[in-house]
Amino acid sequence: MRLSTLITLLLFAFNFQSHAQSKNDLQEKTLFRLGDQPYDLGTFEYYFLKNSERPSADSAKIKIEAYLDLYVNFRLKVQEAVSRGMDKDKDFIDELEGYKKQLAEPYLTTTQFNQKLLSEAYERMKFEVSAAHILLKVEENALPEDTLRIYNEVLKIKEEITKGADFTEQAKKYSQDPSVKMNGGYLGYFSALQMVYPFENAAYQNAVGTVAGPIKTRFGYHLLKVIDKRPARGQVKVAHIMIKTTTDTVTNDKAKKKIDSIYENLREGKDWAEQCKLYSEDQSSAKAGGELRWFGTGALVPPFEDAAFALKNPGDISVPVQTRFGWHIIKLIDKKPLEPFDEIKVDLEKRVTRDSRSQDSQSEVLATLKKEQGFKLDKKVQSNALQGIDSTLKVANWNYDTTSSVLSNVLFSLETSVYTVADFYKYVKSAQRVRKTADLEEYKKQLYDRFESESIFDAEMAFIEQNNQDYKRILDEYRSGILLFNLMEDEVWEKALIDTVGLQAYFDQNAGKYISEEMLKVRKLTSASQEVIKQASQQLGLSNSQLDSVFNDQEALALQIDDLEIKKGEEPFLDGHWETGTYLQESDGYYTLWIVEQVIPAAKLPLDKVKGLVISDYQNELETRWLAELRAKYPYKLNKPVFKSFVKTF
Template structure:
């Protein structure tokens, strides 16, 4: 068996992105190595590498070296067994099967990990979590001294909380979250999945005891302290339409109640939305908003919408910062079976 390792790895890195699933062109398909005069082409190795790694095939030099070394060992074992007439022995067949399993291990492990994460996500989707947090920002690639400084700052915040300080005051003092002046660290109810890079925070939110300060928790944003205030069955998504009367005059609330009374007498919601609603985007479509989940709109709007129990139910005028909304429930979408949610 012969091969030029460094040269071949470099060649693999160069050729990998342009390999196709069509029949290989052997003139443009270099020999990667030979075993007893039998060539193993680049296309063969790339096929097994891509197949076993699936979406994780990054064609990095480290990954290619690891798989090339393993594949060479496998090929040598097979050829040696054939020469000695031992390839039918059960013990050797088991050893060769072991190499095949190794070649497939990363794919199988990745699949197992993915299945576990999907199931974990599904279970977490069954609940919404009410949280507060304090964030001290520091990128993952920050200089060591900056990381240490951030760690010390978050630990100072935790020490103050453990000494009995008010969470909102500590959040305003230490947190780099841009919303802290408005919410004092209280995010409210959230659901999965959290943004990329926040998996550790998500895990803490769904596992931490109620009312206890936990952390520091490292994410891509920095270090967090977290308090879970409560958990509830997930609200899912509500499909709604609305009629909006903006707070442009002192008569806005009165006008909203007048429209509500018309609806109670049997008037068409869609016709009144087109006639009266001051939401220029939705009014032409009968007030239709579509589906929405938690934390998309103001809390009063969300609570009023999710309080509607049956399709077709209509809320009383609900006040938000921009006006008065009359909300119609069209449908509700909860969590489906695992196989559907996949």
């Protein structure tokens, strides 16, 4: 290598290292102070980049200044909470401890093992399994003889099926799953992460036609019949027009006629959005053209899903499909296959962590941590300690002699600490719950295992909290968030609810803000036939249900009738007819008779009509005043050189 090239590379490495070092130094510097309390740049940067997109060089100063104002307000409130001692409150400490265990999980998980679970889940998501099951329930802490009895009962049912008994009939006869009355044990199609892990394993690991089991889950023992396996269908986005059905036969007949008529309209070329707006009874989607969110297998009822996935090209519509909710016509908007692993990895990690399979991950992590922390167990002390717990544990009434000499015996040790029998007994006393049907020895073992694992995880968490900057910042986020919520509830939210005098005074001072919009109360009659509208206009004394009977018994969509309250801008036609009267509108092949029954004038609304909105506004007012007081109490001083240096990093 030439000497000049070597020197260039060394200089580059030196500059790179110096830059990295200088950035780290910058992050540790104080960005601002509130009173005597400093706040470092690194933590501000964490919050800033988490809550906003990375700015360009041109916009950095403006965006950072805007967020800094919000961040200072946030820190003012948290600092006030600490000054009031809210971080010492027992409820706060207990809540934060609960979050600590969850937040530490990614830092405790064995990467290799977690990757194995992720890969397994993703590979399984490429397929869907159709299965049926028979469930006999067993309590998790059941006595061994009860567990064995249920296990043997499941084996007998399996033997009957092996000899030729019909699985569905056996499910109806024996299964304790409440849904068996409706589905005969059939679960439909499902994919990974939709069932408990042992059940999912049996479904994916056995061939079509197999009756697997007994399978133990937290619900009991199952027999599982694998009915089919197919490639995953991915996700689909559709719109729908729905006509609701009831248990009334006459109403259902009308619904069927109506959905069939809408279907014929669509086949004849009528506009989908127009038909949806006119007739769909799914009010949440009708104004948006019936559009629904993306969904995959297992998200909606099977008849709807199957019809949606059967559509091939965007714009295709289904024949009317019946579900337990009513009749639907479905229009395909788009389809997409299972996304690449890298694109869904973050979401998949969250789902795997929440899933029952994460228990296996925790066992693997625990074994690793035991090695890393130099775990040593005295089995003789453990045995004696367990023997010292009697059957009063099962009724949650166990206690121990606090003067006993055995309490000081070391149960197990780690490199940094030791755990005695006293520590274990204190844990058992606080953790015991009524378990009358449980096996005593098994219950004692469960409590010991929990004590051991929680002690090891707590020791590791203490190390992580002290040494891992990412974890410290995430923990600060949760800690500050809980304190902020508690303080805001006391100082703003609850105060606005309780302070009726202050609320009334605020409303009186701002009554001009709370005015109802002028509206029209209208009756709307719509038809594709001018003659029907003419006849209906001569029978306006009839009720809506009477008009429906007169005009829609023979032809389901002859006349659509609605009672509405309409604001200006919602119906452009009525904006030009803003007074009582009857007006005929013709548009896109439809005739609409608008009967404007009343012009409801704008008016100041009484407090009881807008109380929710007034409370929200009053809370904002209280918060603004309070923040001004906090800024006076904790003067704000920005470190301008650090701020400028940070802006330049963009």
